Amino acid sequence: MAPKSCALCQNAKAILRRPKTGQQICKDCFFRVFETEVHNTITEAQLFKPGDRVAIGASGGKDSTVLAYVMKTLNERYQYGLSLFLLSIDEGITGYRDNSLETVKRNQQQYDMPLKILSYDELYGWTMDRVVSTIGKKNNCTFCGVFRRQALDRGAASLCVDHIVTGHNADDIAETVLMNIMRGDIARLGRCTAICTQGEDTIRRSKPFKYAYEKEIVMYAYFKKLDYFSTECIYSPDAYRGHARAFLKDLEAARPSAIIDIIHSGEAFEVKDEVRATQKTQQTCKRCGYMSSNDLCKACSLLEGLERGMSTAAISDKGRRKLEAEGPAPNNLRTIPYFRPPTTVTIEVPAASQ
Amino acid sequence: MKLKIEFGGGLELLFLNQRTHLIVIPSTVPQGDKNGQPGQPVDINFLVHWLKDNLLKERPELFIENGTVRPGILVLVNDTDWELEGEGGYQLKEDDEIVFISTLHGG
Ligand SMILES: [Zn+2]
Ligand SMILES: [Zn+2]
Secondary structure (H helix, E strand, O other): OOOOEOOOOOOOEOOEEOOOOOOEEOHHHHHHHHHHHHHHHHHHOOOOOOOOEEEEEOOOOHHHHHHHHHHHHHHHHOOOOOEEEEEEEEOOOOOOHHHHHHHHHHHHHHHOOOEEEEEHHHHHOOOHHHHHHHHOOOOHHHHHHHHHHHHHHHHHHHOOOOEEEOOOOHHHHHHHHHHHHHHOOHHHHHHOOOOEEOOOOOOEEEOOOOOOOHHHHHHHHHHHOOOOOOOOOOOOOOHHHHHHHHHHHHHHHHOOOHHHHHHHHHHHOOOOHHHHOOOOOOEEOOOOOOEEOOOOOHHHHHHHHHHOOOOOOOOOHHHHHHHHHOOOOOOOOOOOOOOOOOOOOOOOOOOOOO | OEEEEEEEOOHHHHOOOOOEEEEEOOOEOOOOOOOOOOOOEOEHHHHHHHHHHHOOOOOHHHOEEOOEEOOOEEEEEOOEEHHHOOHHHOEOOOOEEEEEEEOOOOO
């Protein structure tokens, strides 16, 4: 087949077909349009203002590695005026996270960004290896998910950042839309396409790759020769997400625009106020000060269950009743350090910043 | 015919945890081979079956599906997206470099 020339510059040899548009484009045009689209996503949603301190949730995987590289590039090119940090959570999974953290440490050098690593062990006193050896592989993803969410906020608070960005891409979001539809979780469906979320006390989180296809992220990493780590977590064959992902990839193969179409339909769902109101109002955890919809936050409940040898306590109502029947939490129970939301940092911010 | 094969994105774990493989395959489909028309020049779909039969060590379902690579695996032919080269029907040439990258492993 004769080489095709680029649909954008009409000059260089095309190396990639864009899944979003079907356009065949060359390497330089690909880099430019990919970066420019992320920049447009950022400016249209007004994600940042000059002087913001932004933590990139970095796992060493492809998405967060490309995100760190692109954030650095755009911050310099368009003078966002951001201070960027890498924030990694060490779940304590031997053979998985220890290797991916080595990648993040190399990224720290390559991108010249400060890196903060916060481990489950130092925060909760438990590594995931120990959680799994205690409770088995059945509910471990519940523990890991709750622990990670809170660890990211706490890590961000210790860096005094205003904002956490994560590498969630268009495929991830489309997959979550599908999962919420299949589960009938309407309240989540209403929220899952938001580019930026902010709880009452937690730190703003956003997804600059919301409209970036996984294919393009991986191609970008490949052509830029970025250093990333790729292995499935040894404890998490998340079967349900796996099915949704396989289904989405089949849809994409039949019609590449399916991914963006699903995101747009997710955005177009109107969730009635009554449904939205079922989200409980937020308070702070009586034990650790983190935001919570009950007296105890999920992490404190899970940790108490682990410490008292009743790991199902925070997972099922039956388990909770059993725990309560055993009496109140002992005084010497291990708890999570008290959470203090980041204090306002005094940085000179230019007036009229947005 | 000599080819250079590269695996990435976690796919290398299925192939002896080795990223680069130099291989030699027949340049036409051998007699009695069910993975193509005997005597015809070999294409990427033939290569995918050849890799499964000769190099793959575990879990073939993570690599091959319905006679070609599983959706979610990106393929490059001499550093060009295979979607521009005729995908599985691309006819291989001496010294081609074929890259397979999984997009399915964590972000
Ligand atoms: Zn071009
Ligand atoms: Zn708590």
